[in-house]
Amino acid sequence: MTDEAPDLARLTATAAELSEGRASGLRRLDEAGTLAVVLDVTGLAPEARRPLEDQLRAGLLAEAGVAEVRVAMTAEKKALTVIAVGSGKGGVGKSTLAANLAIALQRRGVKVGLVDADIYGPSLPKLLDSESVKPEARGSKLVPVPNAYGVPMLSTGQIAAPGQAIAWRGPMAGKALEQLIDASWGDIDTLVVDLPPGTGDVQLTMIQRHKPTGAVIVSTPQDLALIDATRAISLFEQADVPIIGLVENMAGYVCPHCGGTSDPFGHGGAEAAATAMGLDFLGRVPLMMGIRLASDGGVPPAAGTDPAGEPFHAVAARVADWLGARKAG
Numbered sequence: 001m002t003d004e005a006p007d008l009a010r011l012t013a014t015a016a017e018l019s020e021g022r023a024s025g026l027r028r029l030d031e032a033g034t035l036a037v038v039l040d041v042t043g044l045a046p047e048a049r050r051p052l053e054d055q056l057r058a059g060l061l062a063e064a065g066v067a068e069v070r071v072a073m074t075a076e077k078k079a080l081t082v083i084a085v086g087s088g089k090g091g092v093g094k095s096t097l098a099a100n101l102a103i104a105l106q107r108r109g110v111k112v113g114l115v116d117a118d119i120y121g122p123s124l125p126k127l128l129d130s131e132s133v134k135p136e137a138r139g140s141k142l143v144p145v146p147n148a149y150g151v152p153m154l155s156t157g158q159i160a161a162p163g164q165a166i167a168w169r170g171p172m173a174g175k176a177l178e179q180l181i182d183a184s185w186g187d188i189d190t191l192v193v194d195l196p197p198g199t200g201d202v203q204l205t206m207i208q209r210h211k212p213t214g215a216v217i218v219s220t221p222q223d224l225a226l227i228d229a230t231r232a233i234s235l236f237e238q239a240d241v242p243i244i245g246l247v248e249n250m251a252g253y254v255c256p257h258c259g260g261t262s263d264p265f266g267h268g269g270a271e272a273a274a275t276a277m278g279l280d281f282l283g284r285v286p287l288m289m290g291i292r293l294a295s296d297g298g299v300p301p302a303a304g305t306d307p308a309g310e311p312f313h314a315v316a317a318r319v320a321d322w323l324g325a326r327k328a329g
């Protein structure tokens with residue numbers, strides 16, 4: 001060390017002060033006065049990072065004996081909250097629920113993204129009117145596709161040719177899901193994942209490899225559907241994934257002409273089943289022409305002000321409560 005060599009202890013204290021305690025590992029790289037320092041930007045908005053780096057560099061350069069400052073920014077990898085949406089069988093409205101739940105959570109202020117892991121029939125690109133958009137890659141990561149509803153999305157349908165049956169087996173499906181979840185999500189802290197329907201090995205592999213924070217199970221009210229839903233519940237329990245609750249979809253048909261309600265699939269089955277299993281019941285979504293038409297038209301009901309969106313907002317409120325309670329606990 002020469003006489004002009006900077007005093008590292010003092011510079012470390014200065015760096016801590018300049019960076020609000022985020023600087024660490026300050027070292028001197030050479031005799032010419034080059035310093036290296038690590039700046040932890042975890043949790044900082046992207047636009048706040050550069051000013052903090054500039055402030056740290058300028059402050060250190062003002063010190064005697066410092067000629068150059070190399071700042072390495074690091075951020076802890078954010079652990080995303082993953083909400084899996086599953087069902088015992090196909091066609092019960094799992095994708096419709098996943099899309100509308102994500103949008104309703106976004107409307108409540110949750111920073112949410114959507115993953116379509118339904119390798120057998122990816123339908124989210126159609127539901128969110130982004131069928132023709134392909135995700136780009138940034139480095140080794142996929143960049144989610146934005147849409148008009150503020151919920152960025154990645155779908156197995158976007159990484160396979162349209163209409164192509166995706167014959168993925170367990171490990172391959174796991175890898176595809178990894179690509180979708182470990183994407184360049186940006187400022188997102190919660191992912192809603194639309195899983196493939198059913199309770200086979202593919203689903204189990206997916207759940208085990210990317211353990212969701214909690215699962216929402218969708219069922220129609222008939223006994224047969226509920227028996228399948230019970231299987232889906234045990235699949236999650238087998239993998240130690242907490243069940244957030246059960247949603248009854250296509251419950252009660254609301255006649256678009258007279259507004260009257262009938263119950264083609266029975267009534268209250270899912271709520272009774274949830275109670276019997278000691279699970280929370282998250283709500284009932286009626287069978288409504290408006291839901292089908294809006295969904296097929298790429299306008300999820302939860303995005304608008306139509307009453308058809310209300311049941312989804314009610315489910316989202318319960319899911320948000322569950323997430324809040326989990327964070328608080």
Ligand SMILES: Nc1ncnc2c1ncn2[C@@H]1O[C@H](COP(=O)(O)OP(=O)(O)OP(=O)(O)O)[C@@H](O)[C@H]1O
Pocket residue numbers: 087089090091092093094095096097118121123197249250251285286287288289291292293295296
């Ligand atoms: N509550 C509802 N009222 C009217 N139509 C509905 C309702 N829920 C879903 N649908 C319609 O039912 C069809 C199947 O829904 P969806 O694709 O969400 O089911 P899924 O369980 O994800 O099916 P898959 O297993 O094929 O992925 C769609 O046409 C959708 O618009």
